[in-house]
Amino acid sequence: EPELRFDDVHFAYHPGRPILQGLSFVVPAGKTVAVVGPSGAGKSTLARLIFRFYDVQSGAIRIAGQDIRDLTQDSLRRAIGIVPQDTVLFNDTVAYNIAYGRPGASQDEIVQAAQAARIHAMIAASPEGYATRVGERGLKLSGGEKQRVAIARTLLKNPPILIFDEATSALDSANERAIQQELQKAAQGKTTLVIAHRLSTVVDAHEILVMDAGRIVERGTHAQLLALG
Ligand code: ADP
């Protein structure tokens, strides 16, 4: 598995209004690093940079030592699976949306991923099952259901690098616990960056970064951060 590294990353959406101000950290190969911090700290922004929705202004993001600006779009997309906070789905079937990123996946594989993400109940509830299009003919998905589709997609894609941006934030607590277990299973041995709203959900992370206003203000294991108070 590749290492993911941020080297002194600076980023602003608008000139003169810096958002990320010199972020440096490493997610060692096969380990999980968590990012916590208040709303507006820049956590989602750093996740978007890894996928090159935007490019850094200075510094670099490296995967296995390679600047991501030197990677092709294709290899970057193959290497990374991201579960964003707000998922936008294609106006197509749930199955299509799950298989996006893994063209050629079998129906069995799609169903397995759907079940791991607890989608079966939702599919069963629609008379046409998987054939019903999202956004058409009445298959209305809630925010939590969309998030589950994004999770199933990432589980099916099974990439070496995982990024969870508050991946379970839209779920009710019963689903949240069950799906977090699936995500932890999926993260075993993968290079994983978890953006979390609560310290208690990332107890086992190799390192936790506490962000505020675009900077890392504390870092350590869960036990070390608790000892800081
Ligand atoms: P967090 O995920 O920690 O809540 P964000 O990365 O979403 O933080 O946001 C960090 C800062 O960047 C906030 O001040 C937010 O308003 C701003 N921001 C986020 N997205 C955009 C955008 N697309 N354009 C301009 N500013 C943005």
Ligand code: ADP
């Ligand atoms: P390490 O080798 O550093 O312990 P692992 O690859 O074993 O890392 O990752 C498993 C850990 O990742 C889990 O125990 C958990 O703390 C964290 N984790 C992974 N995904 C999530 C998630 N979605 N929500 C919360 N924690 C997660």
